[in-house]
Amino acid sequence: MVKAWQKPETIIVHEWCWNANAKFADIVLPCTTTLERQDIAMSPRDNHVVSMDQSVAPVGQARDDYQILSGIAEQMGCADAFTEGRNAEEWQRWLYDMSRQSLSRHGKVMPDYDTFREQGWFVLPEQDEPMVLLKDFRDDPEKHPLQTPSGRIEISSEQIAGFGLDDFPGIPYWQEPDEWLGAADLGGRLHMINNQPHNKLHSQLDHGKVSVASRIHGHEPMMINPADAASRGINDGDLVHISNNRGSMICGAVLDDDIMAGVILVSTGAWYDPDFDGELSCKHGNPNVLTPDIGTSSLAQGPAAHSCLVSITPWTGGAINITAHQPPEIEDETKYSN
Numbered sequence: 001m002v003k004a005w006q007k008p009e010t011i012i013v014h015e016w017c018w019n020a021n022a023k024f025a026d027i028v029l030p031c032t033t034t035l036e037r038q039d040i041a042m043s044p045r046d047n048h049v050v051s052m053d054q055s056v057a058p059v060g061q062a063r064d065d066y067q068i069l070s071g072i073a074e075q076m077g078c079a080d081a082f083t084e085g086r087n088a089e090e091w092q093r094w095l096y097d098m099s100r101q102s103l104s105r106h107g108k109v110m111p112d113y114d115t116f117r118e119q120g121w122f123v124l125p126e127q128d129e130p131m132v133l134l135k136d137f138r139d140d141p142e143k144h145p146l147q148t149p150s151g152r153i154e155i156s157s158e159q160i161a162g163f164g165l166d167d168f169p170g171i172p173y174w175q176e177p178d179e180w181l182g183a184a185d186l187g188g189r190l191h192m193i194n195n196q197p198h199n200k201l202h203s204q205l206d207h208g209k210v211s212v213a214s215r216i217h218g219h220e221p222m223m224i225n226p227a228d229a230a231s232r233g234i235n236d237g238d239l240v241h242i243s244n245n246r247g248s249m250i251c252g253a254v255l256d257d258d259i260m261a262g263v264i265l266v267s268t269g270a271w272y273d274p275d276f277d278g279e280l281s282c283k284h285g286n287p288n289v290l291t292p293d294i295g296t297s298s299l300a301q302g303p304a305a306h307s308c309l310v311s312i313t314p315w316t317g318g319a320i321n322i323t324a325h326q327p328p329e330i331e332d333e334t335k336y337s338n
Contacts (some may be wrong), residue, residue: 002274014068015186017207018327020272030062037064040092047124049110051117055170064088168299177307181262189309190228191263192242194287203269205327211269215251218322220285223265224312226255232312239315242266246307247281247289250315264312273324284324 005011005024014029015022022028039052051281058064064069066088073082084243086094093113100110108125116122136144145151149159161170176182181191196202214221217239224234234240236255241248242264251266259265266287273284281289291308295301 014065016062018325019203019206020324021330027096029068030060031068032058032062032064036062038089038092040096047126048121049116049124050121051119054121065271066091102286120290127208128147163299165298168297177304178294179307181335183309186309187311189244189311192226192266192287192290192308192310193263193306194266194268194291197267197269200269203271206269206271212325216254217319218284219250219252219320220266220270220287221261222251222285222312223254223256225259225261225263226257226310227261228264229253229255232314234312239320241317242290242310242317243291244293244310249280249282249285249287249289250320264310271324273322275320279319281320 002024010027011025011291012027012029013021014031015025015026016031016033034052035055037052038054038058041050041052042048061198061291070079073307096110096116100112103110103125110124111119111122120218132138134146137146141152141335146153148154149157156171158170160168163170164269167175179191197211199214200206200208205211209282217235222242229235234253234255236253238253240253242251243249266285268287270285270287271284272286272288273282275281275283287303290310291305296304
């Protein structure tokens with residue numbers, strides 16, 4: 001991805017913090033956080049609708065996403081087509097009113113927009129009947145066939161089989177992963193898996209104190225079975241070098257009997273921190289530098305990141321200057337005024 005980012009002449013992002021996305025961009029447009037703007041919170045899996053009130057004024061030169069894109073549209077000469085004459089708050093009111101009208105046609109009632117903002121939240125009416133997967137098909141398969149050649153649930157597919165793919169014959173079957181613990185020659189490697197972190201959402205707020213508090217000497221923790229650690233001379237809290245033919249990173253060891261022997265666990269979300277002057281792909285502990293960038297098959301392109309073998313050794317290179325959360329140097333803009 002780093003190589004791919006060298007191809008565009010200019011990369012513009014709008015970000016609210018100096019993560020890797022902002023650091024690799026040519027132009028960064030500062031955007032507001034949810035605390036600096038008014039919005040509406042809702043989810044398809046939750047019937048609560050919440051008014052997200054603005055808590056503080058935008059910091060510095062930050063603007064909300066709609067203001068940023070409206071400004072770009074104005075520079076491109078298509079502001080009217082983009083905004084349709086509405087600002088961000090007016091769009092929220094319009095969308096809310098459209099939803100209210102749509103729901104009313106089904107006999108459901110939402111409070112008017114101003115009442116919603118004053119109350120702060122409300123609960124959408126429950127559905128009259130619980131959601132049932134493929135309900136129409138289950139009730140009457142002949143009247144409501146599925147969008148398959150037979151109209152039924154198909155375990156095999158003649159169409160996919162006709163593609164002639166070596167790794168996708170058109171029926172469910174098990175195929176050996178490219179990398180796994182059942183490989184004929186592990187060569188001392190362990191199987192790395194990656195879960196979602198418990199101390200943040202994906203990589204959001206990785207620089208926050210809750211996420212930072214879990215670090216070991218500033219590095220992402222790696223859970224390892226005590227037997228695997230002992231055979232490699234690794235003690236609890238040691239820094240370790242994790243590598244394969246795709247990359248390398250540094251993590252802090254956490255010995256735990258709950259992790260299966262032969263397996264290590266490194267959470268995702270540590271901000272990418274490349275070592276441009278050295279050999280490490282990431283100083284911080286982002287496992288993306290090690291996982292394979294391949295699809296699950298030549299037809300299905302789901303991620304196969306968990307099929308990943310790595311070598312682990314104690315880190316003997318000393319302390320590392322981690323710059324993942326370090327902001328850029330701010331230059332004096334007056335020197336460019338002439």
